[in-house]
Amino acid sequence: MDQKIVIAGAGSIGCFVGGLLTFGGRNVTLLARPAIAEEIAAHGLTLTSLEGWSERIPPDTLDVETDPAAALADAALILVTVKSGATAEMAALIAAHAPAGAAIVILQNGLGNAGTLRSALPVHPVFAGMVSFNIVHQGSGRFHRGTSGPLVIEAGAPPLAVPHLEIVQHEDMTAVLAGKLVYNLNNALNALSGLTLREQLGDRRWRRILAAAQEEALAVFAAEGIVPWSLGKVPVQRFPRILLLPDWLFRLVSRRGVKIDATARSSMWEDLERGRRTEIEELQGAVIARAERLGLGAPVNRAIAVAVKSAEAAGKGSPRLEPTALLAAVS
Incomplete structure (x- = not known):
């Protein structure tokens, strides 16, 4: 089976990127709050973009967990998409429940998240990342991309291909x-x-x-x-x-x-x-x-x-x- 990717914090960015990865056939688990988990269970995900495309991911094809221990078990790649204020909390959950060596890619705003995660997770390779586009949660499992731009990820990170998204690796x-x-x-x-x-x-x-x-x-x-x-x-x-x-x-x-x-x-x-x-x-x-x-x-x-x-x-x-x-x- 494809290596497990965990979306650690399935909010707007997490649901959008995780949903597209699921649409692309990857083995993805969304770690979400109960309200988002219930919304996805009822509606699945509908992902749309200013370019005009729309993808529907039915609820029975999505793996959504509210329990961090269950979500992070056997993870090979963890995409951290929580708000920056929750970074330390998520780091503690990863340290407690994810296997040593699982790679971390940060898809958050802010300048200090990589340092926080590297300090808290010495047995995990941590790679900075940046989401240059905007996602708005429209309710009923709908997430819309309203601006253009790529995902930029630190050079050396595990290869990642996301349908409909440009991904660029950068040294600095x-x-x-x-x-x-x-x-x-x-x-x-x-x-x-x-x-x-x-x-x-x-x-x-x-x-x-x-x-x-x-x-x-x-x-x-x-x-x-x-x-x-x-x-x-x-x-x-x-x-x-x-x-x-x-x-x-x-x-x-x-x-x-x-x-x-x-x-x-x-x-x-x-x-x-x-x-x-x-x-x-x-x-x-x-x-x-x-x-x-x-x-x-x-x-x-x-x-x-x-x-x-x-x-x-x-x-x-x-x-x-x-x-x-x-x-x-x-x-």
Whole structure:
């Protein structure tokens, strides 16, 4: 039998990638919370994408476990797809239940997950990874990919082929994850706006805030000697200038970049809508912490983080802020 692949944390990314692996004939177990397990048992998985394809995976072809011991037993490859705040907890479960030597591939946001997992799992080879696209959970087992981009995995990781997805191996995952963080600074702004990504990025006022947040992050990485990786032909270092273009010119230039469908929203928007903890500490929080260590300022990222934490505490979903509420931090 094909070696067992475990999706350690079957949320939006985990269900999408794990479902496609199952569709491709791989031996996959989804380790999921009870609510997701019940949803999959009732509906199976329907995976769709902005490219127009749709795949249906019936429930009787999916192996879903809520018990970590049962899920991780005999695993050969473990794809970690939990939110970054749950990384240490998942590491403990893998240490307790997975066979020594099972390879770990990280498909999470954030800069520090590889270090956390390597420290906790010395008998497992750990490979950093990065998901460059966005997945939204639409309910009833439906998960939609709303933006383009590849999976990027650290060179030397076990070969992995996922139907419908481009997979790229990269030698410098520090640069890759830094580049992804610069892109991901928009997650919070999209969540605060309540708009689709197209609508929000189509408004130069929101783009001004994003440009300022990215400038702060780029200054931090430059001080650390890190050159962030760029997704696509446009260098990430040029993004702030492009974001400040007039709307009509931005629309023209952005056609060369990541493709975004009309319904796409950020994962942080989904977290606020579902009353879940966001990854603001792993995104804006990472910029703030690094800036403080270097003696640099990050007032824009700090203002964004405060607004997201306030929305988390309110528990009412996206606050649907107007950009004027944050523009003062840019001045």
